[in-house]
Amino acid sequence: MTWLHTWFGLVLGYVLMVAFFFGSLSVFDREIDRWAIPETRFAPQVMPSFDKVLTPIFEKMAPEEEELAAARQRVGGPLPDVMPLMTWSAYTTHRDPVLDMYAEYAITNNPKDPFDHVHGHVTIDPRNGKLLPHDQLKIGSEFFYPLHFSLHLEWMNIGYWIVGFAALVMLAALVSGIVMHRKIFREMFTFRPKKQLRRSVLDLHNLTGVVALPFHFFFALSGLTIFASIYLPLSETMMRPLAERHAIEEAEKSGLAFAPSGVTAPLASVDAMVIEAKRRWADRGMAGEVGFLMVSHVGDANSFVSIYRAGSDRVSRVGQGVHFSGVTGKVIREEPAPSAVSSVNDFLTGLHLQHFKHWLLRWFYVLGGLMGAVCIATGFIFFVEKRKQRHGVEGAKQARWADAMAVTTVTGMLIATASILVANRVLPAELAHKGEWEKAVFWLSWLAALGHAAWRGGAVAQGRISPAWREQCWTVAILASAAVVLNWVTTGDHLLKTISTGFWPVAGFDLALLGAAGLAAFAARALRRRERAAMPSQPAFKILAESPNA
Amino acid sequence: MHETVTTAAALLSSLFGMAWLALAMRVHWAQVRDAEPLTASAALTLRIMGGLALALSWVLCLQASHATMAALVWIMSLAGAALAVAQILAWRPRLLAPAIVWLRPTAPAQKQ
Numbered sequence: 001m002t003w004l005h006t007w008f009g010l011v012l013g014y015v016l017m018v019a020f021f022f023g024s025l026s027v028f029d030r031e032i033d034r035w036a037i038p039e040t041r042f043a044p045q046v047m048p049s050f051d052k053v054l055t056p057i058f059e060k061m062a063p064e065e066e067e068l069a070a071a072r073q074r075v076g077g078p079l080p081d082v083m084p085l086m087t088w089s090a091y092t093t094h095r096d097p098v099l100d101m102y103a104e105y106a107i108t109n110n111p112k113d114p115f116d117h118v119h120g121h122v123t124i125d126p127r128n129g130k131l132l133p134h135d136q137l138k139i140g141s142e143f144f145y146p147l148h149f150s151l152h153l154e155w156m157n158i159g160y161w162i163v164g165f166a167a168l169v170m171l172a173a174l175v176s177g178i179v180m181h182r183k184i185f186r187e188m189f190t191f192r193p194k195k196q197l198r199r200s201v202l203d204l205h206n207l208t209g210v211v212a213l214p215f216h217f218f219f220a221l222s223g224l225t226i227f228a229s230i231y232l233p234l235s236e237t238m239m240r241p242l243a244e245r246h247a248i249e250e251a252e253k254s255g256l257a258f259a260p261s262g263v264t265a266p267l268a269s270v271d272a273m274v275i276e277a278k279r280r281w282a283d284r285g286m287a288g289e290v291g292f293l294m295v296s297h298v299g300d301a302n303s304f305v306s307i308y309r310a311g312s313d314r315v316s317r318v319g320q321g322v323h324f325s326g327v328t329g330k331v332i333r334e335e336p337a338p339s340a341v342s343s344v345n346d347f348l349t350g351l352h353l354q355h356f357k358h359w360l361l362r363w364f365y366v367l368g369g370l371m372g373a374v375c376i377a378t379g380f381i382f383f384v385e386k387r388k389q390r391h392g393v394e395g396a397k398q399a400r401w402a403d404a405m406a407v408t409t410v411t412g413m414l415i416a417t418a419s420i421l422v423a424n425r426v427l428p429a430e431l432a433h434k435g436e437w438e439k440a441v442f443w444l445s446w447l448a449a450l451g452h453a454a455w456r457g458g459a460v461a462q463g464r465i466s467p468a469w470r471e472q473c474w475t476v477a478i479l480a481s482a483a484v485v486l487n488w489v490t491t492g493d494h495l496l497k498t499i500s501t502g503f504w505p506v507a508g509f510d511l512a513l514l515g516a517a518g519l520a521a522f523a524a525r526a527l528r529r530r531e532r533a534a535m536p537s538q539p540a541f542k543i544l545a546e547s548p549n550a
Numbered sequence: 551m552h553e554t555v556t557t558a559a560a561l562l563s564s565l566f567g568m569a570w571l572a573l574a575m576r577v578h579w580a581q582v583r584d585a586e587p588l589t590a591s592a593a594l595t596l597r598i599m600g601g602l603a604l605a606l607s608w609v610l611c612l613q614a615s616h617a618t619m620a621a622l623v624w625i626m627s628l629a630g631a632a633l634a635v636a637q638i639l640a641w642r643p644r645l646l647a648p649a650i651v652w653l654r655p656t657a658p659a660q661k662q
Binding site: 360 | 557568572575577578615616618619622623625626627628629630632633635636637639640641
C-alpha cells in the first residue's frame with residue numbers, strides 16, 4: 001500500500017498538481033478574463049433581447065476555420081457547399097459581462113457519422129451587440145480552465161485520459177493514505193513546523209490531506225462523472241443504435257422533434273417565450289434569469305426553443321427548462337422535477353462546475369484546491385527528503401530528478417502562470433494572434449523553469465536544499481508584482497481605483513497576485529535561512545557519503 | 551444582510567467547534583494550559599461542546615442558503631476551521647485560551 005501511495009503519488013502528482021492549481025484558478029476564471037481583456041471590464045449583464053440583439057448576430061455567424069479543417073479530414077475530402085444550420089445557443093452566468101454565442105452546422109457528407117457537425121462561436125458585448133476580437137485569449141476560461149482538465153493535450157483527447165486516470169489514482173491515494181496514516185483523528189490538528197523538515201512536511205501533508213478530505217474526494221469523483229461520457233463512451237460506441245433509438249423515443253414522448261422536417265418556417269418571437277418561461281419559474285416560487293437558451297432545428301417547421309434558468313442560487317447549474325415551439329411560440333413541454341438519479345448527477349456536476357452565486361463558497365473552493373496542491377507538494381518534498389538522507393550517493397540521483405521535477409511543478413508552474421499574465425499586459429492588444437503568443441510565453445517559461453531546476457539540482461545530490469526553490473520563489477515574487485504594476489500602467493486600473501469603485505474582479509485578482517508575491521518572497525527568505533542552517537552539516541554528510549559502508 | 555450575518559455566525563461556530571474538539575485532546579490542551587492536566591470530565595465537556603457547535607454551524611448554514619448549497623458551505627467551513635485551528639496551535643496556541651476560559655483551572659495535580 002505504501003508502495004502504491006508513494007510511486008503513483010509521485011508520478012501522477014505532477015498531473016494532479018496542475019489539476020488542483022489551475023482548478024483553483026478556474027474558480028475565478030471569469031474574473032481572470034476581465035483582468036486579461038480590459039475592454040470587458042464592466043458589470044455582468046443578463047441575457048439581452050434575442051429578437052433584437054442576438055438574431056442578427058446569429059445570422060452572420062459561420063463555422064470556425066479549425067473545425068472545418070478537422071471536418072475535412074473526417075470526411076476525407078471537400079465539405080458540401082451548404083451546411084444546414086442545426087442549433088443556435090447563448091450562455092451566460094451571473095459573473096459574465098460578455099455573452100458567449102454558439103451555432104452548430106450539419107456536415108451532411110460523412111457516411112460514418114450522420115450527426116457530424118461543426119461549431120461557430122462568438123463573444124459579444126451584450127449592451128450593444130459588438131463582437132469581441134477573436135484573437136484575444138480569455139486566459140481564465142479558455143486557457144487555465146481547460147488546462148485543469150485536459151492539459152491542452154488535444155490529440156485523441158489524451159489529456160482528458162491522463163487527468164481522468166490521475167483522478168482515479170487520487171481516489172486510491174486518498175484511501176491508501178488514510179490506511180497508512182492511521183491517526184486521522186488523533187493527529188488531525190497536528191502541525192509541528194519547528195521539528196525537523198521531514199516531520200513537519202509529513203504533518204502538513206497529512207493535515208491538508210485529512211481536513212480537506214471531503215473536498216478532495218468529491219472533486220476527484222465529480223470530475224470523473226463530468227467526463228464519464230468520454231471515459232465510458234457507450235452511447236457513442238457499443239450502444240450507439242440503442243442510444244439513438246432512445247433519443248428518438250424520448251423526442252416522440254416529449255414532443256420535441258428529433259429531426260428537422262425539411263419544411264422552412266420562420267422563428268416566432270423568442271423574447272415572448274423568455275417572458276413566459278420567467279413567469280412559470282416565478283409561479284414555482286423560484287423567479288430567476290435565463291442562463292442558457294437554445295434554438296434547435298433553426299428555420300425549420302420542427303424548430304423548438306429551450307430556455308433554462310440560471311442556477312445562481314442552487315448547486316445544479318441550469319434547470320427548470322421550458323420548451324417552446326419555434327413556429328407558434330407555444331409551450332410544448334415544461335420539464336418536471338428531475339429524478340433522484342439525475343438530481344445526484346446534477347448536484348455532483350454543479351458542485352464541481354460552480355455556477356452558483358456564493359462568494360464565500362468560491363473562496364472555500366480555492367482554499368480546498370490549494371490545500372490539495374500543498375498536500376501534493378509536501379508529498380514531493382517528503383519523497384525527496386527521505387531519499388536524499390537515506391541513500392547517500394546512490395539515491396542522490398533519484399532524489400535529484402524527483403526534486404527538479406517538484407521544483408518545476410510547484411514554483412515553475414507559478415512562474416509560467418505569472419509569465420502569461422505579464423505577457424498579456426506587455427504584448428500590444430492589436431498584435432495578430434496575440435493569444436497564441438501568450439500561450440507560447442507560458443509554455444516556454446515553464447520549460448525554462450525545468451531547465452533551471454535541473455541545472456541547479458546538484459545541491460540535492462549533496463544532501464542540501466536545491467537553490468532552485470529559492471531562486472524560483474524570487475522569480476514568482478517579481479513576476480507577480482510586475483503583473484500588478486503592468487495592469488496599472490497599461491489600463492490605469494490601479495488598486496486604489498478598483499477597490500474604491502468596488503470593481504472586485506480586477507481588484508481581487510490584483511490582490512491575489514500581490515498576496516502570492518508576498519508569500520513567494522516569504523518562502524524565499526525562509527529557504528535562505530534553511531540553506532544557511534544546513535551548511536555546517538555538509539562535511540558530516542560528505543564523510544558519510546564517502547565512507548564505503550554508507 | 552441577514553444571510554451574511556448568519557453565514558458569519560456559522561463560520562465562527564465551526565471555528566469554536568473545531569477548537570474545542572482539538573483542546574479535548576491532551577497534547578493540544580497542554581499547548582494552551584501547560585502543565586495543568588486535562589480531566590476526563592473536562593475532555594468530555596469539550597467534546598460535547600465541540601460537537602454541538604458544529605451542529606449549530608450546520609443549522610446556521612441551512613438558515614443562510616438553499617440546503618444543497620448549505621451542505622457545501624458547511625463541509626468547507628469545517629475544513630477551513632480545522633486548518634485554522636491547526637495553524638493557531640502550531641504558531642500561537644495561546645490564542646485559543648479564551649475559547650476555554652470558562653473551564654476553571656483544576657487544582658489537584660498542582661498540589662501533588
